[in-house]
Amino acid sequence: xxxxxxxxxxxxxxxxxxxxxxxxxxxxxxxxxxxxxxxxxxxxxxxxxxxxxxxxxxxxxxxxxxxxxxxxxxxxxxxxxxxxxxxxxxxxxxxxxxxxxxxxxxxxxxxxxxx
Amino acid sequence: xxxxxxxxxxxxxxxxxxxxxxxxxxxxxxxxxxxxxxxxxxxxxxxxxxxxxxxxxxxxxxxxxxxxxxxxxxxxxxxxxxxxxxxxxxxxxxxxxxxxxxxxxxxxxxx
Numbered sequence: 001x002x003x004x005x006x007x008x009x010x011x012x013x014x015x016x017x018x019x020x021x022x023x024x025x026x027x028x029x030x031x032x033x034x035x036x037x038x039x040x041x042x043x044x045x046x047x048x049x050x051x052x053x054x055x056x057x058x059x060x061x062x063x064x065x066x067x068x069x070x071x072x073x074x075x076x077x078x079x080x081x082x083x084x085x086x087x088x089x090x091x092x093x094x095x096x097x098x099x100x101x102x103x104x105x106x107x108x109x110x111x112x113x114x115x
Numbered sequence: 116x117x118x119x120x121x122x123x124x125x126x127x128x129x130x131x132x133x134x135x136x137x138x139x140x141x142x143x144x145x146x147x148x149x150x151x152x153x154x155x156x157x158x159x160x161x162x163x164x165x166x167x168x169x170x171x172x173x174x175x176x177x178x179x180x181x182x183x184x185x186x187x188x189x190x191x192x193x194x195x196x197x198x199x200x201x202x203x204x205x206x207x208x209x210x211x212x213x214x215x216x217x218x219x220x221x222x223x224x225x226x
Contacts, residue, residue, distance in 0.1 A: 035216075042202070043159065043216035059215070090158050104151075106158030 003027050004107040006091050012113045019078040021110050023091030025071075032074035033058075033092040033104070034066060036085075043090065049074055081114045088112075119203045124221040127197075133190040135220050137203030140184040147206050148179060150188045151216070152199040159202065159216070162188065193224045 003026030013019055023032060033048040035058075045058030047066040055066050063085060065077045078085055091107040120138040127133040139148065149164040163170055163177045165186075170177045176189040190197055202219040 040218070042218045045215065092158075103149075103161045103164070104159070106160070108158055109156070 004091060004093060004105060006089075006107040006110045008110060009108065010111045012115065013081055014115050015082055016080050019081050019112065019114075021076040021089055021091075021112070023074045023076070023093075023107060025074075025093050027093060027095075027105070028071060029093040029095045029105075030071075031094045032068065033094075034064070034074065034076045035090045035092065036060065036087040037090060037109075038087050046076065046089075078112075081112075083114050086112060086114045119205055119217055121201070121203050121217065121220045123218070124223070126223050126225055127190075127193045129195060129224050129226050130192055133188075133193040133197065133222055133224070135188040135190075135201050135203075135222060136185065137188070138185045139203070139205045142183050142205050148177065148183075148186050149204040149206055150175070150177065151202045151204065152197075152222075153202070153219070154196075154199040162201075193222075195224050195226060198222060198224045 005024045007022045031050055034046040035043045036046055037043050044060045046060055046064050047055055047058055049055045049068040052068055052071055055068060067075045089110045089112060092104040094104050118141060147164050147166050150162040151159040152162055153159040163172055163175050165177045165179055167179055167183055177186060179186045200219040200221050202216050204216060
């Protein structure tokens with residue numbers, strides 16, 4: 001299995017508080033992604049990174065920010081959590097997005113509940 | 116991006132082949148077909164991908180029609196552990212952003 005660790009795995013917080021989820025990889029892969037998964041919506045891309053300090057938005061980026069100061073760490077921050085951000089968050093990594101590649105490896109998920 | 120259409124759910128008897136269809140009628144020439152699966156509460160797992168030729172690996176086979184408008188994932192001898200949601204994804208070459216998961220097919224393997 002790919003070396004991906006998400007922390008925390010479970011978190012309960014209150015509306016308006018900041019939350020940071022961490023994704024740590026030991027594979028030295030270039031690309032890292034944050035997805036959220038909600039019933040009826042499948043997996044939706046929040047943000048992704050294509051290198052240190054290089055990030056871009058996905059389809060549901062509002063209310064989220066990310067940072068990647070090291071190859072191995074990709075942080076997802078909710079500056080002021082809302083109940084609509086209650087979800088399961090998955091981190092993924094990949095080595096390349098080029099021809100015949102782009103396989104994603106996923107972490108085990110972080111379950112966030114915003115009360 | 117090409118959109119995919121999959122049945123919401125399917126059942127399969129243990130030991131039999133599971134054939135999961137996917138329609139992607141608007142697929143373009145540089146888009147690959149990827150399959151992932153997600154076992155309950157775990158992160159998705161890559162299964163297989165292809166461009167236009169049929170592909171086989173230790174997990175499954177992927178059959179892509181000649182016009183590339185549809186494909187079928189085949190699990191040759193389904194086991195109870197294959198019960199999962201299976202996602203068919205078409206992906207633009209060279210774009211990390213466009214890997215979008217739909218709702219997938221819930222495959223239930225029955226004993």
